[in-house]
Each structure stands twice: as structure tokens, then as C-alpha cells.
Amino acid sequence: MPMTLPGLCWEPPIKPHNKKADARNISVQVLLAVLDEGESLSSAIPRLTQSLSPQDKAFAQMLIYGVLRWHVRLQALLAQLMKKSLKAKDHDVQLALLLGLYQLMDTRVPDYASVDATVSMIRKSRKKWAAGMVNGVLRNFIRQKDALLAAIEHDSEARYSHPQWIIHQLQQDWPEQWQQILDANNSQAPLVLRINRQKISPDDYLQKLELSASKLDMAEDALMLEQACDVTNLPGYQDGWFSVQDAGAQQAAYLLDLQAGQKILDCCAAPGGKTGHMLELQPTLQVTAMDISDQRLMRVQENLERLEFSAELVAGDAQSPDDWWDGELFDGILLDVPCSASGVIRRHPDIKSLRRADDIAQLVEVQQQILKNIWPLLKPGGKLLYVTCSVFKAENENQISWFLQQAPDAVELDIHADFGQKRIHGRQIFPGQDLMDGFYYSLLTKTG
Ligand SMILES: C[S@@+](CC[C@H](N)C(=O)[O-])C[C@H]1O[C@@H](n2cnc3c(N)ncnc32)[C@H](O)[C@@H]1O
Structure with missing residues (x-):
């Protein structure tokens, strides 16, 4: 039996032989968890798809990613097809409709099968009353598809399927590249x-x-x-x-120019992707991997065990190193700060729904606290690599401008690389550029 989320009246009495129906039902549950409960996809998918066969899981994943990627666009289409919007308590029905529309728009599922499967899913739920309406809406979409698509083509939110605040921020930060970034965010990452x-x-x-x-x-x-x-x-x-690991993320370990036996702080390390790479390049490093989340540190441990490396794992807040640091300086620091993740939307389309415009100012504040308070842990002559998977200047080059003004012993080093774009400070990779995710890197050293 698929799990039912508490408080939601989605009750899918699925026939055991109808595997695709199972995958669609569970897709609706995952979408409810993300959109109503604010759960991330990386948590909701493993939690809710356990009962599916590998093939059905792949099908559900394709539907879930597709609906979240095209959510704003699909909603705009649905708004044209419905005289009245559905009540909040019927969000499950609305998501079933979006799932149906997505299949009609963007998958190889035949039109009749998409409609039939969606209607039959509704019929088997407690919301049988909606079956006729769902059938009508999906069939109307098939009939009027071209006109409906033409009607939203000049609405940038619907055209690019992003919330307005992200479009606006990208237009401000990247007047030449914003469209390319938005299109890349809607593509499938390799x-x-x-x-x-x-x-x-x-x-x-x-x-x-x-x-x-x-x-x-x-x-x-x-x-x-x-x-x-x-x-x-x-x-x-x-x-x-x-x-x-994405090739954009793989740049971090190379940029630190690691030398045998160095003492390295991997700050905000979980789940340990970059920790593992640093040790692959220099297995004799003494790495301290720290993160605020105990649970996520367990992932670092698992990942390092599989690669057959070890590191000292420390749980703590990077904003207050006095609570966990033993006072020994580090030769190098990888500072992979918490960020908007606006550079990795193509891999995590839930970010478009989960992030809010006001998160950015809060993140900028935390990043500044971390940068300012971790800097004293670096030896003179040591290197600190500041990393985000963001494309917003406020989290990237503007942060480094701010930091260089207030840390007289900090000097920026040139990043000698072909990837991305050289900025006033650091280097920016846009999503999709050279097949990579959107990352920002700035390399700093400490004088005398
Ligand atoms: C971008 S992820 C790090 C990815 C990781 N470096 C890798 O390559 O696999 C950011 C991490 O920062 C952690 N984090 C968030 N706020 C933090 C804080 N105040 N102090 C320490 N870690 C924090 C999160 O738990 C998360 O694991």
C-alpha cells in the first residue's frame, strides 16, 4: 500500500496490477509533500517511492521532475482551461490535472492513455466527483493546445516557468544571459x-x-x-x-592546489562530495569535515567509507567556530556556504517552488557571518576557496567585494581556468555552460 500523508485526503485504492497508476498516485503524493509541506524532492522521493518497482520509480520521477520544472507554465495553461480555481483542499485534484497536462505536453505517453490514466486515478480516489471535470479539462487541452500555448507565450513567468522574483533577479544580475540561464534551468542535467x-x-x-x-x-x-x-x-x-558529481562541483578540489599532508577544513561539507574528491587528489590530507547537520554528516561518513578514506567529522555552526574549533590553524579551507542553489535548478526543480525572494537576504547575512568567522582559522599564506552553487551576484562576487573591504589580510588570487566567466571577483559558471551546473568560485589567500 502506498503511504498516505497525514492530513491529506488523497486515498488511492490502487489495483495492484495497475503499476502505472501506482506511479502516478505516488507522484501526486510527492508533489503534495513538496508544494504543501515544503519538503525537498531529495527527501520526499526516497521517502514516498519505496514501494515502486525500479521501472515505476523512474516513471514517477520523470513525472514529478517534469511537473515541478514546468509548474508555473502548467498552472497558466490550467487557469485558461478552468472557469473557477479549485479549493485549497483539492490541491491533489489540481496536481493530478497538472500531471495529466504534463504528460500531454512533454512525454511520449499517448494522449488517450494520459487522459484515461488520470481520470481513472481520480475515479478510484475519494474525489470521484472530479472525474468528469478532469476528463473535460484534459480533452479540451488536447483540442485547444496551440491556441492555449500561444496565449501564454508573452507572459515571461509562464514562458520560462519560473517565479517572477527569480526572473527579475536574473534580469538585473545578468541582462545578457538571463534567458539562457532560465532555459538551462528547464533542461535535464547530464x-x-x-x-x-x-x-x-x-x-x-x-x-x-x-x-x-x-x-x-x-x-x-x-x-x-x-x-x-x-x-x-x-x-x-x-x-x-x-x-x-557534476563537473562544476568537481572544480573545487582542483582549485585549492592541495599538497600532500596538508591540514584542510572542509566547511559545510555534507554530504561530502567535495571531501571525497580532495582526498582522491591527495590521500594524505588531514581533513576536518564540518557541517551543522548531524544527519547529513552521517552521509559524509558513508560516502567516505565507500571511497575508503577517512576524515575528522565535526558537527557545528560555521558562524561560531569558537564552539567547535581546537585552535589549530588550517593550510587550506573549502568554504561551500549554504546558498540559494539557484545554479542547480535543473537538478532540483523544487527550488523554484521552495525558495522565496526574502531567503536571499537571510542567506547573504549567514554567508557573511561564516566568511568573517572562518577566516581567522586560515594560516598566513593558506588558501580559502569560497564556493556557492548560486548565480545571484549578491551571494557571489558582491560577497567577496564586501569581504575584501573588511579583511585587510585577505587577497584575492587569480583563478587560472577555462571554465565559466571571469568576474570582477572570482569566476561564475552558468548552468549548462560547458555541460556544468551553475557554480561560483573565489580563491583568497592570507597575507603575512
Ligand atoms: C552546499 S551544501 C555543501 C555541499 C558539500 N560541500 C558537498 O560538496 O557535498 C551546504 C551545507 O551547509 C550546511 N550548513 C548550512 N548552514 C550551516 C552552518 N551555519 N554551519 C555549518 N554548516 C552549515 C548544510 O547542512 C549543507 O550540508
């Missing part, structure tokens, strides 16, 4: 592996893979798979031959 060079080279791993994959110019440890798959079934997963 599956990129980082090969653990302590175990196997990317060339040798390519030979072992039975799937099509290619190397990437911008990240020497990366392999991009042509098709998504369950990576736990790929050769060497259990033995730590590779990790899943």
Missing part, C-alpha cells in the same frame, strides 16, 4: 561521474562501462553518461571507483 583516481583512471573505467559515456574537457576526473541509470549497478560502485 549524469556525470567522478572517477576515483586512487582506484582506477577515467580511461580504464570507460573500458569497463557497458554504457556510452564520454570524457569532459573541463574536468579531468569526469565521465558523462549518455543515459541516466541506477549508478549502484555500475561496475565498482561498492568499491568506491566513482561518485556522482
Whole structure:
């Protein structure tokens, strides 16, 4: 039996043989958890899709990602098709409609099957009253599709399927690139592996893979798979031959110019993607991986165990290192601050619904506190890499301008790299640029 969320009147009495119906029902539940409860996709999907077969899980995931990616656009289409909007308590019915519309718009599911499956899902729920309406709306969409799409083409929110505040912020920050960024956010990100060079080279791993994959110019440890798959079934997963990590994120470890035996602080480290890469490049590093979340630190532990590395794990708040730091300075610091994640929307389309405009000012404040209070932990001559997966200037180059003004012993170093775009401070990668996620990097050193 699929789980039912408390307080929601979605009760899917699914016929056991109808697997696709199961996947659709569970998709609605995941969407309710994200949109009504504010749960992230990375938590809701594993929690709610456990009962599905791998094939159905992939189908549900395709639907969930699609609806969240195109949510604003689908809502604008639905608004044209319905005289009255549904009540808040019928959000499940509305989401079933969006699921139906998404299948009609963007999937290879035949039109009749999309309509039938959506209507039958409603019929089997407690909201049978909505079945006729759902049938009518979806059939009207098929009939009027071109006109309905034309009618929203000049509405930027619907055209780009983003909330207005994100569009506005990108227009302000990137008057030349905002459309390209929004389009990239709506695309599907590639599956990129980082090969653990302590175990196997990317060339040798390519030979072992039975799937099509290619190397990437911008990240020497990366392999991009042509098709998504369950990576736990790929050769060497259990033995730590590779990790899943976007090529944009893979730049961090190279930029720190790590030397054998250095003492490194990985600040805001969980789930440990960059921790693992640093150790792959220099296995003799003494790494302290710190994060505010105990639970997420367990993920660091698991990931490092699989790769066969170890690090000191510290739970604490990076804004107040006096509570957890032992007073020994670090040769290098990776500062992967909490951010809007506006550079990784293509992988996490829930960000468009979960983030609010006022989050940015709060994040900027926390980032400043962290930068200011972690800086004293760096040895003179040491390097600190400031990282975000954001494309907003307020979290990126403006932060470094602010910091350089108030830290007289901080000097910015040039990042010698081909990726992204050189900015007044640091380097910005836009989502999709050189196949990477949107990341920002600035490298600082401490004088005398
Ligand atoms: C961008 S993620 C880090 C990703 C990680 N570096 C990696 O490569 O896998 C940001 C992390 O910051 C942590 N975090 C948020 N606020 C924090 C704080 N005040 N102090 C320490 N960690 C914090 C979050 O728990 C989250 O794990």
C-alpha cells in the first residue's frame, strides 16, 4: 500500500496490477509533500517511492521532475482551461490535472492513455466527483493546445516557468544571459561521474562501462553518461571507483592546489562530495569535515567509507567556530556556504517552488557571518576557496567585494581556468555552460 500523508485526503485504492497508476498516485503524493509541506524532492522521493518497482520509480520521477520544472507554465495553461480555481483542499485534484497536462505536453505517453490514466486515478480516489471535470479539462487541452500555448507565450513567468522574483533577479544580475540561464534551468542535467583516481583512471573505467559515456574537457576526473541509470549497478560502485558529481562541483578540489599532508577544513561539507574528491587528489590530507547537520554528516561518513578514506567529522555552526574549533590553524579551507542553489535548478526543480525572494537576504547575512568567522582559522599564506552553487551576484562576487573591504589580510588570487566567466571577483559558471551546473568560485589567500 502506498503511504498516505497525514492530513491529506488523497486515498488511492490502487489495483495492484495497475503499476502505472501506482506511479502516478505516488507522484501526486510527492508533489503534495513538496508544494504543501515544503519538503525537498531529495527527501520526499526516497521517502514516498519505496514501494515502486525500479521501472515505476523512474516513471514517477520523470513525472514529478517534469511537473515541478514546468509548474508555473502548467498552472497558466490550467487557469485558461478552468472557469473557477479549485479549493485549497483539492490541491491533489489540481496536481493530478497538472500531471495529466504534463504528460500531454512533454512525454511520449499517448494522449488517450494520459487522459484515461488520470481520470481513472481520480475515479478510484475519494474525489470521484472530479472525474468528469478532469476528463473535460484534459480533452479540451488536447483540442485547444496551440491556441492555449500561444496565449501564454508573452507572459515571461509562464514562458520560462519560473517565479517572477527569480526572473527579475536574473534580469538585473545578468541582462545578457538571463534567458539562457532560465532555459538551462528547464533542461535535464547530464549524469556525470567522478572517477576515483586512487582506484582506477577515467580511461580504464570507460573500458569497463557497458554504457556510452564520454570524457569532459573541463574536468579531468569526469565521465558523462549518455543515459541516466541506477549508478549502484555500475561496475565498482561498492568499491568506491566513482561518485556522482557534476563537473562544476568537481572544480573545487582542483582549485585549492592541495599538497600532500596538508591540514584542510572542509566547511559545510555534507554530504561530502567535495571531501571525497580532495582526498582522491591527495590521500594524505588531514581533513576536518564540518557541517551543522548531524544527519547529513552521517552521509559524509558513508560516502567516505565507500571511497575508503577517512576524515575528522565535526558537527557545528560555521558562524561560531569558537564552539567547535581546537585552535589549530588550517593550510587550506573549502568554504561551500549554504546558498540559494539557484545554479542547480535543473537538478532540483523544487527550488523554484521552495525558495522565496526574502531567503536571499537571510542567506547573504549567514554567508557573511561564516566568511568573517572562518577566516581567522586560515594560516598566513593558506588558501580559502569560497564556493556557492548560486548565480545571484549578491551571494557571489558582491560577497567577496564586501569581504575584501573588511579583511585587510585577505587577497584575492587569480583563478587560472577555462571554465565559466571571469568576474570582477572570482569566476561564475552558468548552468549548462560547458555541460556544468551553475557554480561560483573565489580563491583568497592570507597575507603575512
Ligand atoms: C552546499 S551544501 C555543501 C555541499 C558539500 N560541500 C558537498 O560538496 O557535498 C551546504 C551545507 O551547509 C550546511 N550548513 C548550512 N548552514 C550551516 C552552518 N551555519 N554551519 C555549518 N554548516 C552549515 C548544510 O547542512 C549543507 O550540508
